Amino acid sequence: MIPFRLPLLLSLFLATLPIHGQTTTIPLAPEHWTAAKGSQLAFETFDGRPTLVLDGKAFASNVEFSNGVLEMEVYANTKRSFAGFLFRKQDQNFEEVYMRMHKSQQVDAVQYTPTYHGESNWQLYPEHQAQVAFKAEGWNHLRVEVENVTATVFVNGEKVLQVERLKSGNLSGEVGIWALFGNRFSNITITPTGEAMAKEPYPIVTPEKGIIGEWDLTEAQPYIEDQIDFKGFEKAKTITVHTEQSGLLPISRYLAKPSSGNFERNQEAYTVASTTIAVTEDQTKFFSFDFSDKIIVFLNGEPIFYGNNAFRSKNNQFQGHLGLGANKLPLHLKKGYNILHCVVIDKANGWGLMGKLE
DSSP, rough: HHHHHHHHHHHHHHHHHHOOTTEOOOOSSSEEEEEOOEEEEEEEEEEEEEEEEEEEEEEEEEESSEEEEEEEEEOOOSOOOOEEEEEETTEEEEEEEEGGGGGGSTTTTEEEEEEEETOOOOGOOOGGEEEOOOOOSSEEEEEEETTTTTTEEETTTEEEEEEOOOOOOSSEEEEEEEEEEEEEEEEEEEEEEEEEOOOOSSSOOOOOTTTTEEEEEEEEEEEOOOOOOHHHHHTOOEEEEOOOOSSSSEGGGGGOOOOOGGGGGSEEEEEEEEEEESSOHHHHHHHHEEEEEEEEEEEEEEEEEEEEEOSSSSSSTTTOOOOOEEEEEEEEEEEEEEEEEEEEOOOOOEEEEEEEEE
């Protein structure tokens, strides 16, 4: 029996793999999906069709994706919930495109974000959001066309979002779906169109004059209020990292938090981002900056600013998005070398820093 069964199983397995240029429907059955830890996954017949019910993340078994088209249908849901694709997953880094089902007709109804070390970063990229009206009844159709480092997003046949530069750095990887607070999925398909041609690593694009494009980062550590010791982190080992062209430093790209993946239930973590400012005489320069979630700024060992930009920290509608001109500090610099230390504290939704000297 063994020589007979192995070829049979292999043929069944190969029959489910996506073929270049051909649309394949991923069967909604347990053997074709793997739920992430802590996720709830079920398969039911609903509205006359097979469906998948998910709260969390689930990945298609034995499916790799680089370039191509991803499509799904999500049943209308006016309760707070999220539903979308995860793709090009390698380890804990991947791309996300999703619908916020309860946000119909609002400016952030659809979002794109990279995930680094298992952490979403939507707060850092308000430019990757779209206003969309979802169907209040029946099925909503999500289509994501991926070509090299770009993604084009359609909802119910209409183009709603163009992402010119996917940010995870991955050119291929696993495909999955994501639902927060539960959603029902149907007709999940994949149409591969080949391998992405962009080269890795991406070239470093120099930010405009004045923007701090390079920072030294300490390792991530748990944050405990009122226990920051300047003498301790001043001597800590660091890595040198580069910002995006805008000046944004997505910290989770470079550092894994001690605990992560639980949204606002995460323990706060911090890193110290530092840069050296050299001047030929005593002078004052303005430091324009923004951060997520919280920050303590030190100049030459003296604390000069504390801020809280966390999600909903100011009111229930406050998103915590970043903007370079949001804060401005006068830096009283002495002749020679001055050290700016930024203690950046984060819980969830995007760990970031951006700064410019004027």
